Amino acid sequence: xxxxxxxxxxxxxxxxxxxxxxxxxxxxxxxxxxxxxxxxxxxxxxxxxxxxxxxxxxxxxxxxxxxxxxxxxxxxxxxxxxxxxxxxxxxxxxxxxxxxxxxxxxxxxxxxxxxxxxxxxxxxxxxxxxxxxxxxxxxxxxxxxxxxxxxxxxxxxxxxxxxxxxxxxxxxxxxxxxxxxxxxxxxxxxxxxxxxxxxxxxxxxxxxxxxxxxxxxxxxxxxxxx
Amino acid sequence: xxxxxxxxxxxxxxxxxxxxxxxxxxxxxxxxxxxxxxxxxxxxxxxxxxxxxxxxxxxxxxxxxxxxxxxxxxxxxxxxxxxxxxxx
Numbered sequence: 001x002x003x004x005x006x007x008x009x010x011x012x013x014x015x016x017x018x019x020x021x022x023x024x025x026x027x028x029x030x031x032x033x034x035x036x037x038x039x040x041x042x043x044x045x046x047x048x049x050x051x052x053x054x055x056x057x058x059x060x061x062x063x064x065x066x067x068x069x070x071x072x073x074x075x076x077x078x079x080x081x082x083x084x085x086x087x088x089x090x091x092x093x094x095x096x097x098x099x100x101x102x103x104x105x106x107x108x109x110x111x112x113x114x115x116x117x118x119x120x121x122x123x124x125x126x127x128x129x130x131x132x133x134x135x136x137x138x139x140x141x142x143x144x145x146x147x148x149x150x151x152x153x154x155x156x157x158x159x160x161x162x163x164x165x166x167x168x169x170x171x172x173x174x175x176x177x178x179x180x181x182x183x184x185x186x187x188x189x190x191x192x193x194x195x196x197x198x199x200x201x202x203x204x205x206x207x208x209x210x211x212x213x214x215x216x217x218x219x220x221x222x223x224x225x226x
Numbered sequence: 227x228x229x230x231x232x233x234x235x236x237x238x239x240x241x242x243x244x245x246x247x248x249x250x251x252x253x254x255x256x257x258x259x260x261x262x263x264x265x266x267x268x269x270x271x272x273x274x275x276x277x278x279x280x281x282x283x284x285x286x287x288x289x290x291x292x293x294x295x296x297x298x299x300x301x302x303x304x305x306x307x308x309x310x311x312x313x314x
Contacts (some may be wrong), residue, residue, distance in 0.1 A: 009242055012241045016244065016248075023254060200313075
């Protein structure tokens with residue numbers, strides 16, 4: 001279905017970005033992006049994805065809204081104690097009428113995944129996406145920066161690209177910056193703007209991004225098993 | 227040269243003037259012409275310039291009897307501007 005005049009007006013500036021265009025915008029509208037995690041990286045990322053025109057956001061988070069979740073951007077303080085996914089769904093719908101946010105459920109078949117967080121959540125989320133053969137991005141804020149790892153299908157897996165961080169919680173603006181960067185990466189992959197031949201890792205350190213290719217670790221099973 | 231398509235963007239503001247023009251150009255084949263009606267001033271300056279930057283040709287530009295300006299753009303044969311590379 002062609003973009004409506006309202007959609008063209010809404011995404012006008014984005015449509016002017018080199019490599020973007022009507023077809024890319026239609027790809028984004030047809031995309032189903034799973035967002036794993038709901039913390040201060042995921043909240044801003046969800047909003048950016050919704051505002052960019054992603055059609056369906058599948059929210060995958062089991063936590064409840066806590067007072068400190070103000071950093072998540074999508075959790076009003078009066079929703080404390082409710083599931084974060086339901087609070088986020090209402091906030092996203094209020095932000096734009098075109099996004100269809102849903103609670104992720106088995107069988108949803110996302111076309112891409114954004115995993116926000118570290119530890120087991122990142123490992124398991126990335127491995128599910130890799131096995132599903134969909135592009136995915138893993139983002140984690142850490143100390144004064146964070147890392148965003150982009151994994152097109154067939155690229156070295158998250159485990160290959162993983163490096164141990166400091167474990168120090170990141171300030172909210174830093175986490176939001178990492179979330180925005182991750183949203184930009186998954187939009188490139190989900191919108192088909194680029195067909196990258198390899199994965200990459202962006203380390204954000206005190207505001208300075210450093211990009212490097214991901215490299216498959218010798219013996220990693222991701223080289224052979226789907 | 228008769229246009230293959232016509233577009234009136236006199237009632238819309240930047241950046242929609244160029245966005246709608248580019249979408250209309252995307253739907254044409256190379257060498258086909260698009261007639262665009264534009265208001266004088268910023269739209270008349272920016273839309274033809276943006277079209278030329280993307281490889282299209284401005285074939286005609288004249289005042290339109292109904293108001294504004296009539297610009298005839300001929301679609302170029304080059305590829306549209308590409309996205310940045312996936313640098314690592």
